[in-house]
Every structure is written in C-alpha cells, then in structure tokens.
Amino acid sequence: MRVALQVTCINDALFPDTGKAVVTLLRRLGVEVDFPAAQTCCGQPMVNTGYVAEAVPAVRAFVDAFASYDAVVTPSGSCAGSARHQHRIVAERSGDPGLVRAVAETSPKVYELTEFLVDRLGLTDVGASFPHTVTYHPTCHSLRMLGVGDRPRLLLEQVRGLRLVDLPRATECCGFGGTFAMKNADTSIAMGSDKARHVRSTGAEVLVAGDNSCLMHVGGLLSRQRSGVRVMHLAEVLAAQEGVA
Amino acid sequence: MSTFVGMPAFPTAARAALADTQLRHNLAHATGTIRDKRARVVAEVADWEDLRTAGAAIKDRTLHDLASYLVQLEESLTRAGATVHWARDAAEANAVVAKVAKAHGVDEVVKVKSMATQEIGLNEALAEEGIAAWETDLAELIVQLGDDLPSHILVPAIHRNRAEIRQIFRDRMAAVGRPAPDDLTDEPARLAEAARLHLREKFLRAKVAVSGANFAVAETGTLVVVESEGNGRMCLTLPEVLVSVVGIEKVVPTWQDLDVFLRLLPRSSTGERMNPYTSTWTGVTPSDGPQEVHVVLLDNGRTRALADEVGRQALRCIRCSACLNVCPVYERVGGHAYGSVYPGPIGAILNPLMKGVGVDAQTDSLPYASSLCGACYEVCPVKIDIPSVLVDLRAQVVDAHRGGVPSATDVAMKGAATVFASGRRLGVAERFARLGTRAAAKLPLAAAWTGARDLPTGPRESFRAWWKRTRGGTT
Numbered sequence: 001m002r003v004a005l006q007v008t009c010i011n012d013a014l015f016p017d018t019g020k021a022v023v024t025l026l027r028r029l030g031v032e033v034d035f036p037a038a039q040t041c042c043g044q045p046m047v048n049t050g051y052v053a054e055a056v057p058a059v060r061a062f063v064d065a066f067a068s069y070d071a072v073v074t075p076s077g078s079c080a081g082s083a084r085h086q087h088r089i090v091a092e093r094s095g096d097p098g099l100v101r102a103v104a105e106t107s108p109k110v111y112e113l114t115e116f117l118v119d120r121l122g123l124t125d126v127g128a129s130f131p132h133t134v135t136y137h138p139t140c141h142s143l144r145m146l147g148v149g150d151r152p153r154l155l156l157e158q159v160r161g162l163r164l165v166d167l168p169r170a171t172e173c174c175g176f177g178g179t180f181a182m183k184n185a186d187t188s189i190a191m192g193s194d195k196a197r198h199v200r201s202t203g204a205e206v207l208v209a210g211d212n213s214c215l216m217h218v219g220g221l222l223s224r225q226r227s228g229v230r231v232m233h234l235a236e237v238l239a240a241q242e243g244v245a
Numbered sequence: 246m247s248t249f250v251g252m253p254a255f256p257t258a259a260r261a262a263l264a265d266t267q268l269r270h271n272l273a274h275a276t277g278t279i280r281d282k283r284a285r286v287v288a289e290v291a292d293w294e295d296l297r298t299a300g301a302a303i304k305d306r307t308l309h310d311l312a313s314y315l316v317q318l319e320e321s322l323t324r325a326g327a328t329v330h331w332a333r334d335a336a337e338a339n340a341v342v343a344k345v346a347k348a349h350g351v352d353e354v355v356k357v358k359s360m361a362t363q364e365i366g367l368n369e370a371l372a373e374e375g376i377a378a379w380e381t382d383l384a385e386l387i388v389q390l391g392d393d394l395p396s397h398i399l400v401p402a403i404h405r406n407r408a409e410i411r412q413i414f415r416d417r418m419a420a421v422g423r424p425a426p427d428d429l430t431d432e433p434a435r436l437a438e439a440a441r442l443h444l445r446e447k448f449l450r451a452k453v454a455v456s457g458a459n460f461a462v463a464e465t466g467t468l469v470v471v472e473s474e475g476n477g478r479m480c481l482t483l484p485e486v487l488v489s490v491v492g493i494e495k496v497v498p499t500w501q502d503l504d505v506f507l508r509l510l511p512r513s514s515t516g517e518r519m520n521p522y523t524s525t526w527t528g529v530t531p532s533d534g535p536q537e538v539h540v541v542l543l544d545n546g547r548t549r550a551l552a553d554e555v556g557r558q559a560l561r562c563i564r565c566s567a568c569l570n571v572c573p574v575y576e577r578v579g580g581h582a583y584g585s586v587y588p589g590p591i592g593a594i595l596n597p598l599m600k601g602v603g604v605d606a607q608t609d610s611l612p613y614a615s616s617l618c619g620a621c622y623e624v625c626p627v628k629i630d631i632p633s634v635l636v637d638l639r640a641q642v643v644d645a646h647r648g649g650v651p652s653a654t655d656v657a658m659k660g661a662a663t664v665f666a667s668g669r670r671l672g673v674a675e676r677f678a679r680l681g682t683r684a685a686a687k688l689p690l691a692a693a694w695t696g697a698r699d700l701p702t703g704p705r706e707s708f709r710a711w712w713k714r715t716r717g718g719t720t
Contacts, residue, residue: 013703013707035709035712037668037709038667046662047636049658051661057665058662144618183256
C-alpha cells in the first residue's frame with residue numbers, strides 16, 4: 001500500500017510538528033509514508049470564501065500530487081472534508097472533464113488520520129503514552145462532514161497514562177470557521193470564549209483536537225487568557241511515547 | 246411599528262448585539278431549553294431519518310412541478326368557494342388584503358402569526374391605509390406592543406425576558422385596548438392571562454382576520470395552520486372574512502403528504518410530540534366560520550430561489566426554526582443582526598436567494614454569517630444542506646462583484662491561487678512568509694485576529710523544508 005501524507009498548508013507552514021508526528025506514528029505502525037512535494041493546499045480557504053475559480057489550481061495540484069497513491073492520510077478533518085466533498089464541485093465548475101475524472105478517482109482515497117488508523121489499519125491501540133489530563137474537542141468538519149464518530153475517543157482511550165475528561169457542549173463549534181474568524185471576528189471570538197470557558201472548566205492540562213486551525217483559534221484565546229491550558233493535535237498525542245524507555 | 250429597512254451589514258449588527266449581556270443571557274437560556282426539548286422528542290422516533298428523507302422528497306417533487314400543483318390548488322380552492330389572488334411581490338399582496346378590508350369598511354383586522362405577512366410588511370402597509378392589524382400570538386403581541394422587531398421565527402420575542410415583558414404590557418397595552426392589570430407580576434401565568442384578556446375583546450370585535458398557512462393541500466384546496474396558543478383558531482373561526490397570505494412553496498400535493506410534515510414540524514419546532522392546535526379549512530363552509538375566504542398566493546422572490554440550482558432546496562423550509570436553535574452564531578447574536586424576519590441559518594440563505602445578491606451590502610453579508618459548522622443541516626427536518634448553499638451563495642456574491650475595484654480579499658485569493666498552483670511556489674512563499682510574519686502581525690488586518698487571540702509564533706522550518714532536508718528521517 002502506497003501511502004501519502006497530505007500535511008495541509010497550515011501544518012506545513014505553521015505546525016510542522018503535527019506532520020512529523022504523523023510520520024513518526026505511521027512508521028511505528030509499519031506504514032511507509034511519503035510526502036509528495038508537489039502538494040499545496042486543498043483549496044478550502046478559497047472555496048469557503050466564495051472564490052471557486054481561484055481554487056482550481058490548488059485542486060489540480062492536489063490530484064497531480066496524490067493520484068498515484070493508494071491512500072492519502074491527512075491530519076485534518078476539515079481538509080479531508082474539503083477533498084471528499086468540495087473538490088467535485090470545484091472540478092465541475094472548472095469545465096475540465098479531465099479534472100472531474102481525476103477528482104472522482106482521488107477524493108475517495110483521502111482519509112482523515114483517525115479514519116485511516118481505525119478503518120484501514122484496524123487499530124485503536126497505537127502504542128502511545130501520554131500521562132496527562134486531556135479533554136477532546138470534536139471539530140465540526142470531522143464530526144458532521146466526515147462522520148468520524150467515536151474513532152478519536154477509541155484511540156485516546158488506549159493511550160497509556162492519559163486521563164480523558166469530558167468537554168461540556170463538546171459538539172458546539174469553536175467559532176474558527178476559516179475566514180469567518182476574520183470577517184466576523186467579534187462573533188468568532190464570542191464563540192471561542194465560550195469554548196475556552198468550557199475547556200477550562202474541565203481542569204484538563206491539554207486540549208486535543210484533530211484540526212490545528214481550530215486549535216490555533218481556541219489556543220490563541222487560552223494563551224491570551226494565560227490559562228495554563230495548552231493545545232495539541234491528536235496526531236502528536238498518538239505519536240507521543242512519554243516515559244517509555 | 247419598526248422595520249428592518251436600513252439595517253447595517255451582519256458584522257456591524259452582530260458586534261452591537263454581542264455587547265448586550267441581557268440579550269446574550271436570554272438567548273442562551275431560551276435556545277438551550279428548546280434545543281434540549283427537541284433532542285429528547287426526536288430521539289423517541291425510531292424512523293426519524295426516514296421521515297426527514299420523505300419530507301425532503303415530497304417537497305422536491307412538489308417544487309419540481311410547482312406550476313401544475315399551484316393550478317390544482319387554485320382549482321380546488323375556487324371549487325370550495327374561496328377567492329384566489331396571485332401576488333408577484335409584497336406590494337401586490339398587501340394591496341389585496343387592504344382592498345378586502347376596505348370592501349368591508351373595517352379599520353382593524355386580527356392576525357394569526359404568519360411569517361409571510363411579516364415578510365411583506367403587511368402591518369405597516371395596512372397602517373398606511375388607516376387599518377390597524379392586531380397580532381394575537383403572545384410573542385408577536387409582545388413584539389408589536391414593544392414597537393420592536395421579531396428575532397426568531399417561532400418565538401419572535403425570544404430576546405425578551407419576563408421582566409421586560411411585564412414592563413411592555415404595563416406601559417403599552419392601555420393605548421391600544423384593555424390595559425394590563427395594576428397588580429401584574431412577571432409570572433408566566435399572569436402575563437398570559439393579561440394577554441388573553443387584552444386579546445379577547447379584539448377577537449370578539451373583529452370582522453376580518455388575516456392569516457398565513459403552514460401548508461396548502463392541492464388535492465382538496467385545504468389550508469392548514471399549526472399553532473400552540475389557540476389564538477389562531479379564534480381568528481380562523483370567529484370573523485366573517487378571512488384572508489390568507491400563502492407563499493407558493495407551501496403547497497403539498499395530498500393529505501398523505503401532509504401527514505409527514507405534521508409529524509416532522511412540532512418535534513422540530515417546539516420540541517413537542519404534537520402541537521396543541523391544528524386548524525384546517527377548505528374554502529367556505531355554509532353557516533360555519535368565515536363566509537368569505539380569500540387566498541393570496543405569494544411569489545415575492547420564491548421563483549427566483551426556485552431557479553437557483555443549489556439554493557432551491559431552501560424552498561423545502563417549513564419554518565420550524567430548529568436551525569436557529571442549534572446555531573452557535575444565532576445563539577450569540579440573536580435574530581436582529583440578520584436584518585430580516587428570517588434570521589439564523591435559514592435566513593442567511595433565504596434572504597439572498599429571494600432578493601438576489603450583488604444589490605445591497607446587508608444581504609451580501611449574510612452568506613458569510615456562519616462558521617459552516619453544519620449543526621443546522623443535522624437538525625433540519627427537510628434536510629436542507631444549509632452549509633453547501635451558504636458556500637454556493639458566497640461564490641455568487643464574489644462573482645457579482647468581479648470586475649470592479651479589487652478588495653483586499655480579492656487580492657489575497659488571487660495570490661493564493663497563484664501560490665497554491667505548485668508545491669515549488671508554495672515552498673518559496675513559505676520562506677518569504679517566515680521573514681514577514683512578525684511584520685505582518687502588526688498590520689491592521691491582523692488586528693482582527695490578534696485583538697483577542699495570540700498568534701502562533703511560527704516554526705523555524707516548514708514541514709516541507711524539514712522533509713527535504715531529512716526525507717522524514719530524523720528531526
């Protein structure tokens with residue numbers, strides 16, 4: 001099985017540790033993973049802002065980079081959702097039947113990390129150790145667009161030393177929403193403040209989620225509040241082997 | 246009476262609403278209560294997903310052949326003794342209602358809660374003709390007495406708490422009818438009693454009533470109103486003349502189809518297994534109820550929405566407001582910020598679809614008034630994929646403005662299109678971006694982010710550069 005990492009543009013530029021964690025984790029599980037350097041962005045920032053034509057080059061780059069692989073793994077529910085649900089729309093609007101065909105072949109091979117671990121590899125225990133109190137925020141696109149369900153929880157429950165505490169109103173959006181965070185900054189911050197309040201009420205040391213964009217938003221608020229709660233991508237928790245000799 | 250005319254674009258209106266702590270508290274409490282009730286009663290129905298699918302399919306089938314179902318409805322209504330009027334827009338619909346009222350020489354009408362008549366500004370139009378339109382739904386009464394605007398489809402006074410309502414009743418009832426009792430408290434039962442006493446004299450006096458309809462059954466020409474308080478039943482049965490303003494998308498082919506919606510609506514809307522009052526009437530029944538029945542079939546932008554390939558699913562909407570109650574944006578800013586009688590997620594798509602985009606900044610701001618979290622789609626009883634329609638409308642807004650002076654977003658997106666065309670270009674851009682990050686954080690645009698949120702400092706090396714250097718080998 002030829003597996004490619006779609007690291008996502010935001011992880012590439014701002015959160016490379018998440019990409020490195022996916023590589024570490026998959027190699028530990030015996031999966032050889034490649035990073036095709038031709039990849040750029042899934043195109044979601046453009047599509048969700050209304051610039052569909054501007055997303056065409058990104059979607060083209062996506063299918064060019066990943067067409068030859070058996071599976072594409074991405075540490076982002078949002079980008080996986082974009083590839084599986086929006087690429088078809090962008091391709092159809094482009095009027096290029098070749099792109100429509102390429103998208104139809106590539107999109108179904110895109111897996112969000114927890115889907116790949118649980119469904120393709122059949123694993124919930126990935127050999128991780130992370131002795132901390134953690135609360136988990138299910139991001140909207142992983143929850144409602146992809147339907148990852150309880151896969152992240154099944155994985156977290158098997159991590160040695162990890163204590164998982166429930167997040168109140170967990171399924172409510174954190175308020176990031178891509179360009180929503182800027183175009184409607186006041187509403188975004190109001191939503192994020194409530195999310196941060198719920199996170200703090202759990203007493204957890206670490207807020208974990210499967211999308212760094214959402215974590216950048218909630219984490220930015222928690223940091224500004226000097227809350228002492230840090231945010232961490234799920235991939236980094238699953239890659240961790242703290243205290244393992 | 247206030248109107249939404251001249252409302253600012255969503256971000257500005259939202260900013261003001263977010264600062265209203267009483268509003269925030271009222272909304273969080275009220276939406277939370279309805280949300281939980283809905284979740285409980287929906288969980289009781291084993292075939293809920295099948296019902297949703299059936300509801301969506303019936304609406305799609307009807308919309309696909311809307312013209313013939315409307316003609317069938319008109320024939321059935323006419324056969325049953327009703328007079329059918331067709332209204333292209335608000336002005337035509339308002340003129341019909343005013344003409345009927347004037348023909349009977351009345352200076353007042355009683356009203357059943359109706360979204361269609363709010364959409365067309367009927368009360369204001371009748372006021373200009375010297376006709377008072379009395380709202381008889383409790384929450385609409387609160388809004389009307391308070392010279393206020395509705396902020397929710399189902400519970401239009403959701404932004405008011407009971408202390409505020411008591412004050413409105415004490416201050417305003419006397420000017421338009423029976424005053425509130427001197428010893429009125431803010432207990433719900435006492436407030437309801439005051440409203441009942443105030444309204445009763447209007448019910449008994451009115452010769453003309455105005456309603457909308459939740460559904461219109463084409464095969465028999467039957468209109469249906471679903472309600473909780475019984476005020477609708479009073480208006481539909483006591484007056485001599487009844488005028489109903491009905492959006493053309495309200496038609497359902499048969500009673501069998503209606504059954505699906507009567508099961509979907511109450512659980513989605515009020516979180517009840519069944520609503521207290523379901524009134525149905527078929528034209529005129531001799532010596533029983535109104536003896537003159539008019540039905541105004543209203544377009545007012547609905548055919549525009551129907552022509553929108555992605556957006557036409559919005560016409561499935563049965564106005565339950567489940568999407569409002571689960572929306573994290575609505576919960577925080579309330580309904581007024583949307584600048585329309587249709588607020589929340591459904592309003593963010595219905596208004597642009599019915600009015601068209603590229604005309605005014607307020608309407609163009611609505612498709613962006615969402616984080617695209619998808620909670621609305623999950624609860625919609627007729628499966629309207631609101632996030633997908635929002636994204637499609639954003640593209641329409643952008644396309645409507647292409648060719649003018651490029652905005653900052655236009656420039657950024659054009660730049661993104663170029664950079665994201667190849668991995669090599671992105672790699673180069675990342676190297677420059679790292680140099681510019683600290684400087685960029687000081688730009689005015691960045692303040693939208695950094696006003697309340699810290700920015701990540703950014704790594705020394707991108708993932709791409711790390712992979713190139715190590716092939717993913719060592720850190």
